[in-house]
Amino acid sequence: MTQGKTIGVFSPSSAILRDRFDIGANVLEQHGYKLVIHPQTYSGADTGNQLAGTTEDKIKAYADLASDQSIDFIMAATGGNRACFLLPELEKLPSHKPIMGFSDITALLAAHYKMGIKGWFGPTVQTFARMDQHHIDLTFNLLSGNHPSINFKNGETIKNGTVTAPIFAATLSNLCALIGTPHFPDLTGHILILEDIGDELNRYDRMLWQIFATMKPAGLVFGQFIDNKDTGRPYGESLNQIIKKHSQHIDTPIISNADIGHDGRIFPIPVGQNVTLNATNRALIF
Structure with missing residues (x-):
């Protein structure tokens, strides 16, 4: 636009x-x-x-x-x-x-x-x-279409590889709230970007289980999960450990700690557009 x-x-x-x-x-x-x-x-x-x-x-x-x-x-x-x-x-x-x-x-x-x-x-x-x-x-x-790629230079490659597929980005808790409703789209085979703010570690763990039990992504980018909570007895795992645990069971290119989220590091992700995720080089190519 x-x-x-x-x-x-x-x-x-x-x-x-x-x-x-x-x-x-x-x-x-x-x-x-x-x-x-x-x-x-x-x-x-x-x-x-x-x-x-x-x-x-x-x-x-x-x-x-x-x-x-x-x-x-x-x-x-x-x-x-x-x-x-x-x-x-x-x-x-x-x-x-x-x-x-x-x-x-x-x-x-x-x-x-x-x-x-x-x-x-x-x-x-x-x-x-x-x-x-x-x-x-x-x-x-x-x-304006003047920026053909994003480099997540501060990100971490969890699983190497390159994939081209439609992309969908979401705030995790809001996306999970739609599961089981008539409004949840079929995101199997999509590159999925997930981020969130202000939730409990145990809830993130549960939500990630739920989303990956519902759909199988073609690629994954975990953005920023900020202001996390760990109320009461310590959960026992950090968010990074939780993400890596779920990633073990997903055989796709995966990046974590990508610079996109609620803290002002945000930019437009064109929903449904075919893009290429190069997890090895931590790049998203439009």
Whole structure:
């Protein structure tokens, strides 16, 4: 999506923080994008809690943006909670548009992908406020098609090899929440990027078991899992040990500790696009 395109914005998850949202909107406009900010975007912004209006408000906002012919794609204002509440009604709408976001927006990306709509696992508008210049530049270069590869130079190769397959990126807990619902897409044979924030080590262990019992990936990239918890009696394994334990049973190229996650090291991953993962050289080639 090159400069000059028009982005529709709404709040499918939690309420925005106005100062951070305004910073992100300015970044987008400075890079040549036009914004259509739906009034629902500001729902709940001054209440002090997370709620961004009702599910009905959010569905109407999405429908308004999706039916607007001047809008090229939709961008989530921020992540948070409750995007999954939109899914049953989302599928009934006559019009849809690709969306970009991550974290809680994983639910919308997954439901869209099952409907054949490819979006981007990438920054929300508000995320730009905590991104460094490198990742801001990387985001716009990728959207413009001017950055053919990503090198995870700080990553660790767990299993060598190269594979070309469709890619899907997700926040692990949000993706696992969809398993067993009508909204979970078939991700077998995909290169899967996983990251998360603020959960317990024992829950990550359980979620990884669940996701790999559900689908068999063609390749794996474990991103950043930050602010991890180990409440109560120590679990006994670090996150790195947990990841390597699950990786033993997966015969695909695997990278861990890749620089993508909730800490501002985020950039657009084109959902469903065929890419090449070279785990030996820790590279992702678009």
